[in-house]
Amino acid sequence: MRNVFSYAIRNTQYEIRPTLNLKLETFPLTDTHAHLYWDRFDKDRDAVIARCTDFNVKRILIPGTTVKTSLASVKLAESHPNLFAAIGIHPTDALEWADETKDELRKLVATRPDRFSKPVRPQLHSKIVAIGEIGLDYYWDRAPHEIQKRVLQEQLSLAEELELPVVLHLREKGDAPEGDCAVDLLEMLSKWVASLRSRAHSLATNPGALHSFSGTITAAEKAIQLGFMIGVTGPITFKKASKRREIIASLPMEKILIETDSPFLTPHPKRGKRNEPANVRFIAEKIAEIHGKETREIAAITTANAARLFNW
Numbered sequence: 242m243r244n245v246f247s248y249a250i251r252n253t254q255y256e257i258r259p260t261l262n263l264k265l266e267t268f269p270l271t272d273t274h275a276h277l278y279w280d281r282f283d284k285d286r287d288a289v290i291a292r293c294t295d296f297n298v299k300r301i302l303i304p305g306t307t308v309k310t311s312l313a314s315v316k317l318a319e320s321h322p323n324l325f326a327a328i329g330i331h332p333t334d335a336l337e338w339a340d341e342t343k344d345e346l347r348k349l350v351a352t353r354p355d356r357f358s359k360p361v362r363p364q365l366h367s368k369i370v371a372i373g374e375i376g377l378d379y380y381w382d383r384a385p386h387e388i389q390k391r392v393l394q395e396q397l398s399l400a401e402e403l404e405l406p407v408v409l410h411l412r413e414k415g416d417a418p419e420g421d422c423a424v425d426l427l428e429m430l431s432k433w434v435a436s437l438r439s440r441a442h443s444l445a446t447n448p449g450a451l452h453s454f455s456g457t458i459t460a461a462e463k464a465i466q467l468g469f470m471i472g473v474t475g476p477i478t479f480k481k482a483s484k485r486r487e488i489i490a491s492l493p494m495e496k497i498l499i500e501t502d503s504p505f506l507t508p509h510p511k512r513g514k515r516n517e518p519a520n521v522r523f524i525a526e527k528i529a530e531i532h533g534k535e536t537r538e539i540a541a542i543t544t545a546n547a548a549r550l551f552n553w
């Protein structure tokens with residue numbers, strides 16, 4: 242037990258302070274993926290964010306999917322100390338990519354008033370911590386694969402230039418557990434990471450995360466070998482998700498992130514309702530059950546993992 246706590250403390254600059262009364266509520270949780278700018282939060286966004294405090298969700302990453310929603314993520318991140326932004330073009334919006342898009346994204350990251358914390362790199366916006374969500378989507382197939390790949394490649398190079406990790410989306414045709422999407426994505430990531438490593442680039446050790454992972458153990462292991470973390474979402478709590486649980490059980494804890502993907506993928510027992518970051522605790526509880534650990538340990542480890550990846 243002591244090892245878990247010291248591990249968490251070593252890797253974060255923030256309040257991971259185990260108290261004598263070790264209740265889950267006293268432990269910080271992190272939600273590494275929540276689309277809080279969605280209109281489904283328009284009526285009660287402040288209440289949703291307040292509930293995060295109630296359930297001790299200390300850090301929430303809001304990923305953009307277009308230039309417009311990336312800007313919305315940044316605005317939200319600037320409005321509250323616990324919120325952080327990722328900016329990028331989602332593969333289902335790949336056709337939005339134009340010559341000036343990269344520059345528009347780059348400008349968002351350029352110096353802004355530093356209101357909450359010391360930026361790791363002073364010339365960058367302190368609340369923008371990743372490029373995402375970006376990736377490949379062969380489920381909706383809204384853009385030809387070649388275009389999706391080109392848009393992804395442009396954003397990998399932007400991440401590299403800005404030294405920000407990437408948050409990756411991967412969805413197979415027909416939601417199959419394996420297929421061309423994972424093959425193509427992992428091929429691109431292998432080349433990218435090889436190139437980062439050859440230059441000892443700062444992203445070489447922690448290049449990013451595969452968000453809401455639903456693929457095979459082979460794909461997860463390959464991604465981990467490349468240095469990526471694996472994002473676990475609500476479906477792991479569903480009755481019929483034994484395959485997903487088996488995969489998560491075999492992954493090293495220091496590579497796991499927990500995320501809600503709000504407003505989607507609501508975990509049991511809230512399934513059917515709109516999802517929100519406060520529900521991240523149900524995912525932590527399920528992972529604890531799978532790994533035979535205490536929920537508070539999972540909270541501490543995944544919070545430390547996120548802090549290590551996003552430098553917050």
Ligand SMILES: [Zn+2]
Binds near residue numbers: 276304374502
């Ligand atoms: Zn998402």
